[in-house]
Amino acid sequence: MSHIAPKSQLYTVFAALMVLTVVTVLISRVDLGSFNLPVAMAVAVTKALLVILIFMEVKYSPRLVQVTAASGFLFLGIMILYTMTDYLSRNVLGVAGR
């Protein structure tokens, strides 16, 4: 029989998610310059982790499931990182047209 979440745990996570949602809205109304985006993303990642680990029970799942869940985000990260490297490094080395 797999893990059965205590109701209290689920309600706690829900409350945390709601709080974080309100927090992200409030912080966005403060001008942090270029830090607004990373802060919002940090909050979103935290919320996502709560959903993944507790609601989707990855914390209590076999290692195989944990690796699988992580791999999706890893490869997404590869795509984003590598593509943005192209754009961000253009004209950096002084070669004409690149």
Place this chain on the structure above:
Amino acid sequence: MSHTTADAAHHPALQHHFDTLEQQQNASTFGMWTFLVTEVLFFGGFFMAYILYRWMYNASFHEASHELNVWLGLFNTAVLIGSSLTMALAVRASKTGERSQLVMFLISTLVLGGVFLGVKVVEYAEKFSHHLVPGPHFQFHDAALKNGAEIYFSLYFGMTGLHAVHMILGGFVLVPLIVMAARGKFGPAWYTPIELFGLYWHFVDIVWIFLFPLLYLM
């Protein structure tokens, strides 16, 4: 690791090519997770486009996002997270065999999902009436930022539209699940479809957790 009882080994849900119900359940859960990985990459393509164009058109995106109603977005986010709670409670109820709770939580999930989609319809209608739909009729108050704003709204409709499609498909699957749950098909011996649907629903919630700040708050 407990072995299935003789009853569970002859459980009507056991498929012939599996040896035990436990093996089948492990395979099914793992299968849903691998499917969700593909969904991460699927939405990921859109996120890639968003990230690039936000970098390219920062001012346009910032200006365009003001056209969205933050409070509607906040409300919808709360509704969707609420539906994740009810879904998690439903999965829990299926594991403990609490049939009426299971049915109630599944119906709540469906209702909350419906509310979310209803609000989205309102938001979309507003975009249409304000000429913010990309294409020949697109208008933006700042001519210098028009191109970037149009791309912003292309991404807005593309990403929220794809998200909405996933929710609608989820809704269609949820209805027969509610019927089966009401008939007592799920219990501690076998609750796999509820668990799998829960994973899918939570994933759809996670996509929105990222969409909300990126589209409404930046």
Place this chain on the structure above:
Amino acid sequence: MPAVHYLNATHGPASWFFTRDHKRIALLYLYSVSAFFLVGGIFAMMIRLELATPRGDLMSAETYNKAFTAHGVVMVFFFLIPSIPAILGNFLVPLMIGAKDLAFPRINLLSWYLYMAGALFGVAALVSGGVDTGWTFYTPYSTAASNTHVVLTAMGAFIAGFSSIFTGLNFIVTIHTMRAPGMTWDRLPLFIWSHYATSLIMMLGTPVIAVTLLMIVLERTLRLGFFNPTLGGDPVLFQHLFWFYSHPAVYIMVLPGMGVISELIAAFSRKPVFGYKMVAMASLGIALISFLVWGHHMFTTSQSVLAAVTFSFLSFLVAIPSAIKVFNWTATLYRGSVLLASPMLYALGFIGLFTIGGITGLFLAAIGLDIHVHDTYFVIAHFHYVMVGGTLLAYLGGMHYWWPKITGRLYSEPWAKTSAVIVFVGFNLTFFPQFVLGYMGMPRRYHAYPVEEVSWQVLNLLSSAGASILALGLVLPAIYLTYSAFWGRPAGPNPWGAYGLEWDTTSPPPTANFEVTPIVTKPAYYYAPEEH
């Protein structure tokens, strides 16, 4: 032959179109994939006929554009990607690991229906006049300028992509959860390792092209501006997204082939594959690194120098696991009892031709050289060496090797050996001249070339002549294999005397694969030591 087996256990069309038996689904794929191979081949013949003479006299430039696009789309999406995994993989994965079926038989059937639905869209596009963008759908031509059936074709590829995703999903879950007792990871046949690695790529890469095709459809129908510069979009973004899948996709095409080759080399040298663990790890290594090299298709774009150099370096790196496999296969042959049966001829051909294709891939990974030969016939020759000389030969070798298991009957070995040689000769005559042509500057995707370049015409003529020989070599198996399926001699459970769980059951196998679930105690390829 057993009295009751998977082919005759149930009768009637419904028992086939609603089957859950992975072996029957494999055959459904065999028929449809073969049909599309023929379609793709017809377009190839149109291309080679046109190019036999310098002037564009057989068809207009627009029609030619549609011909090479159709050839590419059909061959890539409807032949190469599904072929080995959907036919041989579906048939053999459960058998090789001692399971009764794949983890999700209904999803397996759904995969085939999705393939057919995608194919339907593709055919609809073809009969409505085709697409002229090239199989690569580069923007903004495909989204803003082309007046051909881009949306239909893109939707066909989109739907077929989900067929691929579900096949990969099935394989991964099956291999993890349904191995027979004693079938540990280090006892798995290398065919399984290859298909596992392939499935990883299918899961991680295909969704990206799916969403990219979706974005093309949206852009084209709703005039959104993702990739159109006049609307503020970036065409290079399309290329990043497209190649993020399409580069790993070529490994979806070749890794299963490599899995087949491992099986053939072991069986026909009567030796375990040399360096089993390295070959298995190499499959995973290829799958991983394949995701890190896509920018080598974009050296002539505005891609940054830093990105280009990184992609180039990693492209050199991905050759290493491939080379490890080639060396290990060669080492397997050394002091083995080599039998030159027809499947082995294909396997040996693969090793040579894949090596040439792979090395020319390294040439292309060098930025300086690539700038010179990008969009020329050099590139075409390179990928046909790995795709045809590689994947197709592996597919043919595998089909011959497992044909007795699938049908329960033996084919004509003399005809098979003759065809293999014809294919090898025809293939090299077709594509080797194209290396020279490309290096001399002949661009791809043009229906005509300068009359003054006499050497170009000579080479093109050789290539077209080779194509007709290749076509003959490919038609022959269709005939003698089909003949043998009805009138061949019964094969018995293990006509090749090979080692593997699939040979421990009858030919053809019963629907449930094994009378009794096998228990595995020996490593893979446990050919008796005294045999070599």
